[in-house]
Amino acid sequence: MRIGQGIDIHRFSEDPHRPLVLGGVVIEGARGLGGHSDADAVCHALSDAVLGAVGLGDLGRHFPDTDPVWEGANSVGLLTEVVRMAREQGFGCVNADCTVVADAPRLAPYTQAMIDRLTAVLGAPVSVKATRAEGLGALGRAEGIACIAIVLLEQL
Numbered sequence: 001m002r003i004g005q006g007i008d009i010h011r012f013s014e015d016p017h018r019p020l021v022l023g024g025v026v027i028e029g030a031r032g033l034g035g036h037s038d039a040d041a042v043c044h045a046l047s048d049a050v051l052g053a054v055g056l057g058d059l060g061r062h063f064p065d066t067d068p069v070w071e072g073a074n075s076v077g078l079l080t081e082v083v084r085m086a087r088e089q090g091f092g093c094v095n096a097d098c099t100v101v102a103d104a105p106r107l108a109p110y111t112q113a114m115i116d117r118l119t120a121v122l123g124a125p126v127s128v129k130a131t132r133a134e135g136l137g138a139l140g141r142a143e144g145i146a147c148i149a150i151v152l153l154e155q156l
């Protein structure tokens with residue numbers, strides 16, 4: 001068994017046309033997050049957790065944000081690739097648990113869709129929970145969104 005954790009944070013984008021994508025799900029009518037890829041903080045935290053569990057470093061090492069290939073990249077695709085890399089090391093996912101910290105927008109209506117999407121990618125149960133920063137700090141001022149993820153892997 002191996003355990004891994006990941007954390008990711010993105011600030012909201014100035015671009016009003018950028019979609020908000022979390023856990024591979026587009027949150028309708030919400031301001032998007034800034035970043036080189038699609039800025040899907042849930043997929044990024046989860047990917048870092050999987051990479052950490054198998055000792056393969058972090059997402060930036062494999063998909064550098066200086067590389068134009070990954071500009072606007074679909075992060076579900078990155079997560080899929082990371083899961084494949086873990087399998088190559090002989091490890092498959094047992095389960096994962098993600099907590100999204102966002103004071104805005106309200107994510108409860110979307111968590112089940114994120115769970116379904118991510119469970120399909122990992123091939124294992126994924127939990128997604130949303131919480132608020134209660135007005136404290138940058139997240140509490142709704143300047144961005146953070147995600148914390150933890151994953152358990154087992155040797156195949």
Ligand SMILES: [Zn+2]
Nearest residue numbers: 008039041044
């Ligand atoms: Zn990220």
